[in-house]
Amino acid sequence: MLSLKAKTLDDLLYNVLKSLIEEGLDVNPTKGKNKEIFGACLVLENPRARLSQTESKGKAFSAIGELLWYLSGSNNLDFIEYYLTKYGDYSDDGKTIHGGYGPRFWNNNNCDNQIQNIIDLLSKKRNSRRAVIQLFDSSDLSEEYNDIPCTCTMQFVIREGALKMSVYMRSNDAYIGLPHDIFCFTMLQEIIARELGVELAEYYHFVGSLHLYDNSLKLAEGYLKEGFQSLNVEMPKIPDGSPFEQINLVLEIEKTLRDGKVIDIDNYKNLTKYWKDIVLLLQIHSKFKAKDYSSIDSLKKQLIYIDYEQIVEDKLRRIRL
Structure with missing residues (x-):
């Protein structure tokens, strides 16, 4: 079990990649050879320190694009390809991404606005433990799809006047996917905190298969050589009130x-x-x-x-x- 805690995304990434390179088990699943640690708990103490300050991982544009794709409720390929061209490899029909989170957030099973549901719940019951969003669905295993959600659940709790968030992922690419995931999910955490009128607390990222693909190994080593990026730089606070x-x-x-x-x-x-x-x-x-x-x-x-x-x-x- 890998357990890491850091104040910034770069501190967290540095230790995650170093651990995978030094301790990862060599495995060869569907998408290619990689080094894997099964069972990881990553804690970002300051969720606003969500943007990498390094040369190789400063991906603000694509991260913002992916966040807006989620918030729009869309799973259209042309939207996300504008920011991340490789998404085209994961479309089944050349038009949509089956595993896209947008419709699952806002129109799950054609009836549930999951984000509004948890806002409503936590507005009424501040100590609730039931504010959970489900992204991975049993139907995702009923057929073969080019893309199914890596994120299974998101849980939100208010403790001591601040919103904590925990995410469980079945699978997470540490070099490419992890920085985007932490950016998007902590942004969602802060958006919901502002909507609820509470402060922002720690972000918890739990992963089943945390891995580093062999074709990203040299890139990861290059990132580590940039130096230990312990700058405590954070994004500004989203203004108070509904965003x-x-x-x-x-x-x-x-x-x-x-x-x-x-x-x-x-x-x-x-x-x-x-x-x-x-x-x-x-x-x-x-x-x-x-x-x-x-x-x-x-x-x-x-x-x-x-x-x-x-x-x-x-x-x-x-x-x-």
Whole structure:
């Protein structure tokens, strides 16, 4: 059993990858050879320290894109391929991703809005232990699909006025999947905490098969050589109050950008500073995809959160090398 606790995502990733390289058992399942530790408990003490500060793992754009895919309730391939092109390998019909979390969050079995259900439950019963979201379903084993959820359940509890979250995953790719999962899930944790009017507590990530594929081994070793990234850098706090009106506006803007249209962010007067930064990152991502690097500098200067600016500069530098 691997048990690790850290204040930042980078601290956690460093120790996870080091443990897998040194202690992982060589296995060869369906998707290729890997080093595996079966049974892991990873604790992120500060869920806002969810973005990697390293050169190789600074994946803010794709992580934000995946989060918005979940929040939109969509499992459409064209949405997520805009941010993560490899998702096309996991579609059964070239249009959707069977295991996409969006419909499972918002319209599970065509009747349950699971996110709203747990918000309603914890609003009425602050000490409840029943606020559980189920993503993996028994029907996922009834047929062969190219993609089924790696995440089985999410549980939310309020303790001492703060929201804790625990996630159980049947399988987790430590190099590629884990950073995205922690980003998206801790963002969901904070969104729900804001909706409930409580503070943010620790995030617990339980994994059955935690693994590192052989084809990611050299990349993981390169990440470790970047140094122990113990910078306690955290994202700003989501503003108090219900965040869903802002999220819906961001989703509307995201769709406009993904459709190849241009926006003027100054036209969106209702955006708070927090969500304006997220939209600016979406704009910058669209410019990266169009290879319009000259426009990125002016957008970058509008970012309020300085660490986002550093992430953009790092990506520009890697492209220009």
